[in-house]
Amino acid sequence: MRGRGFIIKRVLLMLPVLFFVMFAVFMTVRLIPGDPLDAMLGGRRISEAADAEMRSQLGLDKPWYTQFWVWCGGVLHGDLGRSIMSRRPVLDEIAAKLPHTLELLVFSLLLAVPIGVSLGILAALRPRGAVDLLATAASVIGISMPAFWLGLLLLLTFSVRAGWFPTSGIIDPQIDVVQRTGFYVIDSLISGNMRALGSFLHHMILPAIVLSTVPLAYTTRMARSSMVEVLREAYVTTARAKGVHERSVITIHALRNALIPVTIAIGAVTGLMLGGAVLTETIFGLPGMGRLLVDAILQRDFPLIQGCILVFAVGYNIVNLLTDILCQWIDPKARYG
Amino acid sequence: MGGTLVFGAATEQDSLDPAGTFDTAAMRINGWVAENLTNLGPDGNPVPGLAESWEMSADGMTWTFHLRQGVVFHDGTPFNADAVVFNIDRQMNLQNPYYQYGSWGWWDWMYAPVIKSVYKIDDMTVGMTLNFPFSPLLAHLAISGAGTILSPAAIRQYKAEIATHPVGTGPFALKEWVRGDHITLVAFDQYWGGRPYLDQIIVRFIPDNTVRAGALIRGEIDLMTDFSTPQLDTLRAAGTQIMIAPSLNLSYLAINSEKAPFDNILVRMAIQHAIDKNGLVQALYGQLGEVANGPIPSPEWAYDPNLRQYEYDPELARQYLAAAGYPNGFTTELSIYSAARGYNPVGTELAEAVQAYLAEVGITATISISDYTAHNAKVHSGQHELAFYGWYGDDLDPDEFIYTFCHSSNATVPGANNLAFIKSEEIDSLIDQARTVTDIEARRALYVRAQELVNSTAGWVWLNGIKQPYALTARVQGFTPNPVPWCLDLSHVWLQ
Numbered sequence: 092m093r094g095r096g097f098i099i100k101r102v103l104l105m106l107p108v109l110f111f112v113m114f115a116v117f118m119t120v121r122l123i124p125g126d127p128l129d130a131m132l133g134g135r136r137i138s139e140a141a142d143a144e145m146r147s148q149l150g151l152d153k154p155w156y157t158q159f160w161v162w163c164g165g166v167l168h169g170d171l172g173r174s175i176m177s178r179r180p181v182l183d184e185i186a187a188k189l190p191h192t193l194e195l196l197v198f199s200l201l202l203a204v205p206i207g208v209s210l211g212i213l214a215a216l217r218p219r220g221a222v223d224l225l226a227t228a229a230s231v232i233g234i235s236m237p238a239f240w241l242g243l244l245l246l247l248t249f250s251v252r253a254g255w256f257p258t259s260g261i262i263d264p265q266i267d268v269v270q271r272t273g274f275y276v277i278d279s280l281i282s283g284n285m286r287a288l289g290s291f292l293h294h295m296i297l298p299a300i301v302l303s304t305v306p307l308a309y310t311t312r313m314a315r316s317s318m319v320e321v322l323r324e325a326y327v328t329t330a331r332a333k334g335v336h337e338r339s340v341i342t343i344h345a346l347r348n349a350l351i352p353v354t355i356a357i358g359a360v361t362g363l364m365l366g367g368a369v370l371t372e373t374i375f376g377l378p379g380m381g382r383l384l385v386d387a388i389l390q391r392d393f394p395l396i397q398g399c400i401l402v403f404a405v406g407y408n409i410v411n412l413l414t415d416i417l418c419q420w421i422d423p424k425a426r427y428g
Numbered sequence: 429m430g431g432t433l434v435f436g437a438a439t440e441q442d443s444l445d446p447a448g449t450f451d452t453a454a455m456r457i458n459g460w461v462a463e464n465l466t467n468l469g470p471d472g473n474p475v476p477g478l479a480e481s482w483e484m485s486a487d488g489m490t491w492t493f494h495l496r497q498g499v500v501f502h503d504g505t506p507f508n509a510d511a512v513v514f515n516i517d518r519q520m521n522l523q524n525p526y527y528q529y530g531s532w533g534w535w536d537w538m539y540a541p542v543i544k545s546v547y548k549i550d551d552m553t554v555g556m557t558l559n560f561p562f563s564p565l566l567a568h569l570a571i572s573g574a575g576t577i578l579s580p581a582a583i584r585q586y587k588a589e590i591a592t593h594p595v596g597t598g599p600f601a602l603k604e605w606v607r608g609d610h611i612t613l614v615a616f617d618q619y620w621g622g623r624p625y626l627d628q629i630i631v632r633f634i635p636d637n638t639v640r641a642g643a644l645i646r647g648e649i650d651l652m653t654d655f656s657t658p659q660l661d662t663l664r665a666a667g668t669q670i671m672i673a674p675s676l677n678l679s680y681l682a683i684n685s686e687k688a689p690f691d692n693i694l695v696r697m698a699i700q701h702a703i704d705k706n707g708l709v710q711a712l713y714g715q716l717g718e719v720a721n722g723p724i725p726s727p728e729w730a731y732d733p734n735l736r737q738y739e740y741d742p743e744l745a746r747q748y749l750a751a752a753g754y755p756n757g758f759t760t761e762l763s764i765y766s767a768a769r770g771y772n773p774v775g776t777e778l779a780e781a782v783q784a785y786l787a788e789v790g791i792t793a794t795i796s797i798s799d800y801t802a803h804n805a806k807v808h809s810g811q812h813e814l815a816f817y818g819w820y821g822d823d824l825d826p827d828e829f830i831y832t833f834c835h836s837s838n839a840t841v842p843g844a845n846n847l848a849f850i851k852s853e854e855i856d857s858l859i860d861q862a863r864t865v866t867d868i869e870a871r872r873a874l875y876v877r878a879q880e881l882v883n884s885t886a887g888w889v890w891l892n893g894i895k896q897p898y899a900l901t902a903r904v905q906g907f908t909p910n911p912v913p914w915c916l917d918l919s920h921v922w923l924q
Contacts, residue, residue: 132450134843135450138536141536188607251638254646257648260633
């Protein structure tokens with residue numbers, strides 16, 4: 092009962108946050124110099140009548156509060172408007188690209204989290220030992236290294252010179268995959284197209300490595316420090332005094348509590364990774380939402396920018412909610428309501 | 429015969445509706461898929477396309493086009509006068525039910541001022557009435573844009589989605605477009621010019637130049653363009669086929685003559701003498717750079733290599749400044765766009781180079797950087813003092829460049845393209861005359877005189893063009909680069 096109430100309260104709290112985000116994005120893009128017509132025409136001069144007609148077509152002739160009202164109304168009906176650049180519905184544009192970004196994020200986390208958590212815990216078990224030094228070095232490098240630098244380095248070394256990996260794209264263009272969900276992993280498994288799955292994974296390796304550096308750094312760090320802290324806790328000493336086996340002490344008592352800050356950290360890092368996805372997608376030529384958003388901003392495609400940010404905000408809020416629920420499940424005694 | 433050619437593209441277009449997009453990436457692909465009444469020939473000048481022949485009335489106000497017989501669109505529907513009229517009507521007529529599905533920038537900018545109406549005379553004949561005699565018409569009609577003819581059946585069927593399903597009469601048909609990844613085109617068996625040798629073209633999107641060059645060296649792609657000197661060296665070292673087309677683009681520095689102290693011609697001349705164009709172009713652009721001498725790029729027939737230039741002479745520049753009342757120089761702002769452009773692959777480095785030259789003569793310039801859209805908004809409303817700008821040519825007719833940059837009708841805000849805001853009746857009348865005269869030699873003489881006058885105003889520092897490099901794998905045969913960069917003709921290419 093208390094758990095469910097907590098979830099409902101959090102979902103309701105999301106709404107004003109999202110509304111504020113929507114308003115902030117709406118106003119910000121209109122304050123940047125240049126508008127969609129400047130982007131479309133690139134300085135070519137058209138008659139006043141043609142200019143008025145284009146603005147009216149794009150809904151840009153109405154006052155800003157009318158435009159905002161219309162957009163909010165649309166969002167409530169699930170209509171995010173049409174992209175100015177491509178004329179396609181914003182939802183279609185996002186739906187086409189979002190799965191690719193999600194797949195990239197998931198693969199990066201699949202690399203970062205198990206390695207980071209293991210590394211952090213092992214480091215905490217033997218402070219200032221060899222593993223600890225390795226973990227600390229990995230964290231510092233992971234946070235400091237620029238994604239585009241690492242990405243280009245990996246590309247040049249392993250794709251261009253060695254030829255072990257493809258130079259760009261998300262899948263070999265000469266392989267046909269029946270698109271059902273938009274997720275290459277699911278779609279290729281459904282149709283049993285192992286060649287497609289293999290090609291996709293092959294293309295994902297380098298980008299996932301690049302994007303995993305920051306979450307790896309954070310999870311290693313968090314896992315290590317929270318594990319060290321928990322190992323010092325009185326109840327661990329008590330458990331040891333009671334004669335419980337050393338391994339049980341670690342796995343049951345300490346691990347459980349140490350994972351809570353780690354889970355929270357993963358939630359926070361996902362937000363950072365959305366930014367990292369932009370760079371990674373650009374370098375590796377991946378058709379994801381990060382690239383979509385950057386192109387939209389450069390072209391002042393207002394509906395598309397607004398739609399992308401809204402989706403990112405909703406996604407980020409959902410991830411945070413899920414991590415909070417996960418934390419509660421790991422340790423029900425803690426109060427996160 | 430046969431085979432698949434993989435083209436590595438630097439950017440992906442948003443729309444493939446030719447009438448709705450200025451993006452070179454789109455124009456290239458649309459050039460394979462669809463055609464116009466006139467097409468661009470191998471030397472970049474207009475040749476018969478979907479119109480076999482044409483006549484102009486004696487007063488130059490009416491044109492009659494005789495359409496090619498037996499041409500079909502990729503969906504099997506026939507090409508005829510109705511198709512031509514339908515395509516133009518959806519761009520110019522607000523009442524047309526398909527008008528709402530796009531923004532017709534090409535029509536509004538390049539054709540609406542010129543063309544009054546387009547109408548069917550009979551099934552295979554189309555008439556065009558103009559607002560004034562206009563000799564660039566045939567060249568402009570060949571541009572992948574407003575004059576490109578798509579299947580009316582497809583336009584009716586797809587409505588707004590025509591931007592992802594262009595159906596034309598060209599040698600290749602669009603098979604699929606997986607956004608963000610690739611485009612596949614297949615040879616059109618019933619193409620009126622004969623089925624192309626290639627079976628298939630695949631376009632892959634690889635934004636980074638270095639990565640794209642690597643892909644070509646490894647044979648993952650067969651053809652690429654839009655890259656710079658560093659990749660050129662890498663590709664040459666790897667033994668790749670390289671072809672370089674002349675530069676149909678222009679990068680320049682505009683001096684806003686409506687803002688003091690630039691209203692004083694002595695100050696403008698000082699700036700002209702302060703910049704070492706040859707040194708700058710060599711240092712920044714190397715072997716792909718070509719120093720410009722006026723508003724018209726070298727591949728165009730009105731280019732005159734003998735135009736008088738301002739010699740690099742910092743001492744003379746200082747004297748001009750002193751004579752103008754600025755013996756100690758002054759401060760100003762240099763506005764530039766943030767990302768590299770085709771005519772300026774080094775981006776903001778250009779501003780730094782010019783800033784250094786100006787500092788030598790006592791002019792302290794701060795650099796103001798905005799993204800390309802914001803930069804456009806700034807300069808087209810005349811807010812700049814010194815601004816960098818550039819242009820790509822869409823056909824070989826000189827009118828596009830010199831009218832856009834130098835005519836007084838483009839020196840009004842908003843929407844100014846005459847970024848020096850130089851208003852000269854003499855220059856105007858030469859440009860206006862050259863638009864109506866049909867004889868090429870006569871037109872050329874007018875443009876040469878106009879360029880001399882333009883340069884004498886010292887309002888623009890015409891910096892450079894960038895040559896267009898193409899890299900091909902050894903198996904690609906029969907490719908000749910067109911002087912007009914959006915035109916990438918693959919219909920006569922075969923693979924060894």
